[in-house]
Amino acid sequence: MEYKGIWTIAEAYEGDLKAVSFELLSRGRKLADELSEELVSVLIGGKVARERLEELIKRGADRVIVIEDEKLDRFIVETYSNALIDLIKDRKPEIILSAATVNGRTLMPHVAMKIHAGLTADCTELGVEEDTRNLLQTRPAIGGNILATIKSPDSRPQMATVRPKSSRPLEIDESREGVIERIPFKAELYDQRVTHLETISGGDEDVNIQESEIVVSGGKGMKKIDHFKMLYDLAHKMGGVVGASRDAVDRGWAKYPHQVGLSGKTVTPSVYFAFGISGAIQHLAGMKTADTIISVNTDEEAAIFQVSDFGIVGDLFEVLPLLNEKLEKEVK
Amino acid sequence: MNLIVPIKQVPETSNVKMDPETGTMIRDGVESIINPLDLYAIEIAIQLKETHGGKVTAVTMGPPSADKALREAIAMGCDDGVLVSDRQFAGADTWSTAYVLVKAIEKIGAVDLIIAGERATDGDTGQVGPNIAAAMDLPLATYVSAVDGVEQDAVTVQRLTEEGYEKLRLPLPALLTVVKEISYPRLPTLRGKQRAAKTEIPTFTVADLDVEAGYLGLKGSPTRVVKIETPKVTRGGKIFKVTDEESLHEAVDSLIAFMKTKEII
Ligand SMILES: Cc1cc2nc3c(=O)[nH]c(=O)nc-3n(C[C@H](O)[C@H](O)[C@H](O)COP(=O)(O)OP(=O)(O)OC[C@H]3O[C@@H](n4cnc5c(N)ncnc54)[C@H](O)[C@@H]3O)c2cc1C
Ligand SMILES: Nc1ncnc2c1ncn2[C@@H]1O[C@H](COP(=O)(O)O)[C@@H](O)[C@H]1O
Numbered sequence: 001m002e003y004k005g006i007w008t009i010a011e012a013y014e015g016d017l018k019a020v021s022f023e024l025l026s027r028g029r030k031l032a033d034e035l036s037e038e039l040v041s042v043l044i045g046g047k048v049a050r051e052r053l054e055e056l057i058k059r060g061a062d063r064v065i066v067i068e069d070e071k072l073d074r075f076i077v078e079t080y081s082n083a084l085i086d087l088i089k090d091r092k093p094e095i096i097l098s099a100a101t102v103n104g105r106t107l108m109p110h111v112a113m114k115i116h117a118g119l120t121a122d123c124t125e126l127g128v129e130e131d132t133r134n135l136l137q138t139r140p141a142i143g144g145n146i147l148a149t150i151k152s153p154d155s156r157p158q159m160a161t162v163r164p165k166s167s168r169p170l171e172i173d174e175s176r177e178g179v180i181e182r183i184p185f186k187a188e189l190y191d192q193r194v195t196h197l198e199t200i201s202g203g204d205e206d207v208n209i210q211e212s213e214i215v216v217s218g219g220k221g222m223k224k225i226d227h228f229k230m231l232y233d234l235a236h237k238m239g240g241v242v243g244a245s246r247d248a249v250d251r252g253w254a255k256y257p258h259q260v261g262l263s264g265k266t267v268t269p270s271v272y273f274a275f276g277i278s279g280a281i282q283h284l285a286g287m288k289t290a291d292t293i294i295s296v297n298t299d300e301e302a303a304i305f306q307v308s309d310f311g312i313v314g315d316l317f318e319v320l321p322l323l324n325e326k327l328e329k330e331v332k
Numbered sequence: 333m334n335l336i337v338p339i340k341q342v343p344e345t346s347n348v349k350m351d352p353e354t355g356t357m358i359r360d361g362v363e364s365i366i367n368p369l370d371l372y373a374i375e376i377a378i379q380l381k382e383t384h385g386g387k388v389t390a391v392t393m394g395p396p397s398a399d400k401a402l403r404e405a406i407a408m409g410c411d412d413g414v415l416v417s418d419r420q421f422a423g424a425d426t427w428s429t430a431y432v433l434v435k436a437i438e439k440i441g442a443v444d445l446i447i448a449g450e451r452a453t454d455g456d457t458g459q460v461g462p463n464i465a466a467a468m469d470l471p472l473a474t475y476v477s478a479v480d481g482v483e484q485d486a487v488t489v490q491r492l493t494e495e496g497y498e499k500l501r502l503p504l505p506a507l508l509t510v511v512k513e514i515s516y517p518r519l520p521t522l523r524g525k526q527r528a529a530k531t532e533i534p535t536f537t538v539a540d541l542d543v544e545a546g547y548l549g550l551k552g553s554p555t556r557v558v559k560i561e562t563p564k565v566t567r568g569g570k571i572f573k574v575t576d577e578e579s580l581h582e583a584v585d586s587l588i589a590f591m592k593t594k595e596i597i
Contacts, residue, residue, distance in 0.1 A: 077474075078472070109463050110462045110463075110472065113462070119555070142343075146561065147563050194502050194503075197498075198499040201495055292594050294587065308569045312573075
């Protein structure tokens with residue numbers, strides 16, 4: 001039996017699709033075009049309205065498969081895994097991409113183990129090997145010091161997770177057409193063992209640094225938590241949010257959800273500011289895809305300058321207050 | 333309560349030096365340590381044992397020298413260690429690693445709770461924990477940040493998500509992967525170290541485990557590494573140097589002008 005088609009796994013939260021669902025489609029579209037295959041967006045549960053499902057098509061999908069049932073309202077990996085495996089066995093996709101979110105990173109290894117498929121985590125680049133049509137999956141490893149390219153030559157489907165925000169959704173194309181297919185959930189796939197008791201939302205409204213177009217980050221060079229006020233000041237002027245390097249987070253100057261980098265979040269904002277951040281490879285891994293990078297550092301040799309579009313070699317304690325002061329006048 | 337903690341020995345990578353010629357890691361003088369994120373799994377396992385009784389067994393698949401990681405885990409307070417080691421296991425990806433660990437765990441005997449780290453700092457995949465749960469058909473909770481309660485036959489945990497937290501109840505036996513928030517790892521004690529030195533650590537080889545040869549090592553791994561590169565990034569933007577009051581104003585004014593061209597302000 002031949003394996004055909006590219007699948008991306010959509011994710012929903014509180015009745016709406018998460019942005020990663022669209023980001024994955026832009027990855028999937030490229031592969032589907034190269035391989036001349038159908039691109040399918042698969043949504044398990046989620047209770048998503050029809051017009052949002054249509055947006056999946058307008059942003060790249062040829063087909064949307066939705067498995068809906070009230071038993072799928074919450075992400076319970078055992079049940080989701082059963083549902084996905086059942087669909088895989090029926091349709092035999094060649095490639096499955098999921099977001100490297102907490103749920104994607106839970107579901108994919110669960111499925112891959114059971115169906116004996118190769119799975120590559122946290123890919124930053126995906127391509128196709130010409131002669132074999134194998135998926136080439138590139139990912140950072142050893143703390144971002146190397147990029148490894150991985151393939152799964154003999155097992156199908158080929159599975160990969162992709163970091164959220166590492167690609168942009170395609171623009172809406174109203175002329176695109178596709179099929180929305182609803183599949184009933186088979187009762188025997190419901191695993192009743194784990195119970196979801198409660199959801200507690202994060203609270204900190206400023207926390208989602210991945211959604212913002214402007215991220216103003218500080219590193220160890222900020223010296224103390226009090227100085228982060230200057231970053232918030234700058235960020236608020238532009239409607240942005242505050243990020244931080246791991247060193248700053250480890251010192252307690254910012255909370256973990258603000259951490260940018262390999263072991264934090266990947267951000268792809270229009271503008272990324274780096275104040276007192278050296279530009280370690282693990283930090284770059286989380287922000288180097290920003291459109292514009294602006295940095296201030298006293299050390300001329302700091303690696304951050306190599307990825308910067310605009311750099312100031314200088315003391316942030318002089319530059320940042322003056323910038324805030326001058327911007328204040330500009331805004332008025 | 334029988335607890336099992338799968339731990340991995342990894343190179344101390346916080347200061348990795350890369351060979352620019354070959355793109356490989358310079359291993360000379362690089363120390364091997366317990367995967368830092370596994371220390372949190374060890375700590376919470378020891379805490380659960382301390383409150384609910386039972387014992388903690390650390391298990392690792394790796395070269396014979398990984399025995400050191402197990403002794404460290406025992407020095408922290410684990411009761412036993414099991415080394416899973418055989419040349420045929422070499423080159424295993426996460427699928428094959430999990431396959432062998434499952435066989436080893438089954439040989440160790442009855443287990444109530446398996447606690448793995450969130451991910452290993454070398455491979456950095458975070459797949460082995462969920463893999464083991466899938467293969468053993470155990471209820472799974474990943475990214476666990478707190479264990480709220482343990483009953484006779486179930487455990488209640490908090491799991492970190494992008495949006496906040498969720499609380500789950502899992503019947504035992506079950507598998508958890510844990511994040512840093514869960515605990516603060518203790519240091520090995522002197523008495524622990526003395527005990528660790530004396531503890532006998534069994535080694536499970538292919539001959540001891542009910543494994544299929546085709547599922548082992550590189551040959552049993554669905555994934556293949558085909559290329560390794562060292563990433564290079566440069567943008568070559570404008571760089572201003574601040575030397576005095578005047579150049580400071582000049583730099584900041586240019587920055588504001590730049591921000592305007594980019595329509596940031
Ligand atoms: C497996 C692994 C994962 C990691 N994940 C991450 C991650 O997700 N995110 C992350 O950020 N790091 C991560 N790191 C850590 C990373 O290697 C660096 O240690 C960290 O990014 C450094 O943070 P920093 O730039 O704030 O500090 P430093 O490297 O100490 O840099 C501080 C900079 O501030 C400058 N400075 C000092 N004073 C001033 C001043 N007055 N004005 C202007 N500049 C000043 C200095 O010149 C210096 O360049 C990871 C490491 C490992 C091994
Ligand atoms: N070789 C191994 N031996 C024992 N446990 C392992 C091994 N590899 C991974 N693990 C466990 O699985 C977790 C995730 O590892 P990884 O999937 O490699 O990122 C680790 O934190 C360990 O708890």
